[in-house]
Amino acid sequence: MSDEVPIDEELTYRVENAVGWITINRPNAGNAITPAVRNRMIERLDEASASYEVRAVVITAAGEKHFCTGADLRAGRAAPAPKPEGTPDSVLGDAHRMIATGIQRLAAAIQDCSKPVIVALNGTAAGGGAMIALAADMIVAADTARIIQVFVRRGIIPDGGVAYFLPRLIGLHKAKELVFFGDDLPAADAERLGIVNKVVPAAELEATAKEWAERLAQGPTKAIGISKAMLNQSPDVDRATAFSTEAWFVELNTRTEDSTEGMMSFVERRPSAFKGW
Numbered sequence: 001m002s003d004e005v006p007i008d009e010e011l012t013y014r015v016e017n018a019v020g021w022i023t024i025n026r027p028n029a030g031n032a033i034t035p036a037v038r039n040r041m042i043e044r045l046d047e048a049s050a051s052y053e054v055r056a057v058v059i060t061a062a063g064e065k066h067f068c069t070g071a072d073l074r075a076g077r078a079a080p081a082p083k084p085e086g087t088p089d090s091v092l093g094d095a096h097r098m099i100a101t102g103i104q105r106l107a108a109a110i111q112d113c114s115k116p117v118i119v120a121l122n123g124t125a126a127g128g129g130a131m132i133a134l135a136a137d138m139i140v141a142a143d144t145a146r147i148i149q150v151f152v153r154r155g156i157i158p159d160g161g162v163a164y165f166l167p168r169l170i171g172l173h174k175a176k177e178l179v180f181f182g183d184d185l186p187a188a189d190a191e192r193l194g195i196v197n198k199v200v201p202a203a204e205l206e207a208t209a210k211e212w213a214e215r216l217a218q219g220p221t222k223a224i225g226i227s228k229a230m231l232n233q234s235p236d237v238d239r240a241t242a243f244s245t246e247a248w249f250v251e252l253n254t255r256t257e258d259s260t261e262g263m264m265s266f267v268e269r270r271p272s273a274f275k276g277w
Helices: 035-050 094-101 103-112 128-135 150-154 162-170 172-181 187-193 202-217 221-236 239-253 257-267
Strands: 011-016 019-024 056-061 066-068 117-121 124-126 138-142 146-148 184-186 198-200
Touching: 011 035, 019 035, 019 202, 035 056, 035 103, 056 066, 056 202, 066 128, 094 103, 103 128, 117 128, 117 202, 124 128, 128 146, 128 162, 138 187, 138 202, 146 187, 150 172, 162 172, 184 187, 187 198, 198 202, 221 239, 221 257
Parallel strands: 019 056, 056 117, 066 124, 117 138, 124 146, 138 198
Antiparallel strands: 011 019, 146 184
16 A cells, blocks of 8 residues: 555656656556655646756656556545534535646646656556646657556546546547546557657667657757747637747746757857756
8 A cells, every 4th residue: 555655665766867757657557646646746747847957757667567557446535624513415516626736737747847747658557647647748658558448347437637648649539439448548649639749668768768758858948948838838728828928938938048049059159058938
């Protein structure tokens, strides 16, 4: 059980070559996440977003079978707030609060991280694990990995923003097919649909994710972060709003040192040396 294992062993974190590596380390539990692990992931993403040393993030998991099978339903939950005498066990708003302050916070932390987030998909991503992958900026997957919208198999509906992310990636009809049937989606098919960016042999996954992340970490961090924000909001705004936001973001980016460096390196015909600010 998670309360018997230190949280820093269940979710490891290291910074290497300006890349923050977040690893779910619960392979014996299908890398399902407890509330404590989920909250620590949010903290680590927030830390990476604010850090000057971290310029890209990779989320992966231990083992070769599972990336994340969603929430660990066996994990204990925090004690509920005291209720007046006679209050029923379940009150309207309880489930809403649990989702809004739980899995949706994790999805938002991935989307709102100012650094690019890559998922190195080492195995099966189901339920909340599929959400983590969908919320990321890019996915590199082992050829043995699968993504499963498992909710329908349990008689429940998608949460964590899956119904928001999935149609934007693959279109409404295909998203309905995956959600309604809950079938396994092999990595190769996920790549064909545009969910996964690249599929590699399992033995090459970490090296490929490392190569991509370190390449991003050497780029103009602020420009990448601003581009991420623009792209994430683009499906939800009208043209006039998108153009206005773009113009202001261009103005904002011109104030960065990396923008100046990029222009100077072009004029001087030399490689750019971006610093991240």
